[in-house]
Amino acid sequence: MTTSNTGDATDPTGNATDDSGNPTSDTGDATDSPGTDADATVRAELARLRDSIDNIDAAVVHMLAERFKCTQQVGHLKAAHQLPPADPSREAQQIARLRRLAENAKLDPAFAEKLLNFIIAEVIRHHESIADGTGQAAGATGE
Numbered sequence: 565m566t567t568s569n570t571g572d573a574t575d576p577t578g579n580a581t582d583d584s585g586n587p588t589s590d591t592g593d594a595t596d597s598p599g600t601d602a603d604a605t606v607r608a609e610l611a612r613l614r615d616s617i618d619n620i621d622a623a624v625v626h627m628l629a630e631r632f633k634c635t636q637q638v639g640h641l642k643a644a645h646q647l648p649p650a651d652p653s654r655e656a657q658q659i660a661r662l663r664r665l666a667e668n669a670k671l672d673p674a675f676a677e678k679l680l681n682f683i684i685a686e687v688i689r690h691h692e693s694i695a696d697g698t699g700q701a702a703g704a705t706g707e
């Protein structure tokens with residue numbers, strides 16, 4: 565719910581809800597309204613799906629953290645051997661591969677490409693900082 569919302573919304577069944585998603589017209593008696601059971605079912609399904617979304621988001625964060633630990637090491641290796649921060653031919657291979665994986669997984673390949681480019685741009689920024697001496701020390705985790 566946004567903070568700018570002043571009026572009551574309706575839930576997915578069209579019933580009036582308050583800002584917490586609770587029915588405003590329901591007296592709380594499970595037997596008095598035909599909409600009550602449906603409301604509870606919808607809320608339970610929404611909560612179940614949101615639990616899965618939260619688990620997936622946590623997995624994404626942990627996987628990204630592991631990826632950045634690897635790329636930080638690559639950055640130090642490159643800086644130590646005067647290699648350039650970016651490697652466009654490697655990136656082209658990764659993008660082609662990720663687009664194929666996305667298509668097979670029924671994920672929009674253009675979205676997958678944008679996401680990878682966003683991540684790689686951040687990695688290259690880190691590598692540039694490591695090379696110019698303003699980056700994170702080797703082995704530092706920030707924890």
Ligand SMILES: C=C(O[C@@H]1C=C(C(=O)O)C=C[C@H]1O)C(=O)O
Pocket residue numbers: 635638649650651652654655658683684687688691
């Ligand atoms: C991590 C590297 O450095 C850069 C970042 C990449 C990435 O985040 O996957 C890929 C290529 C490089 O532009 C690398 O060269 O492998």
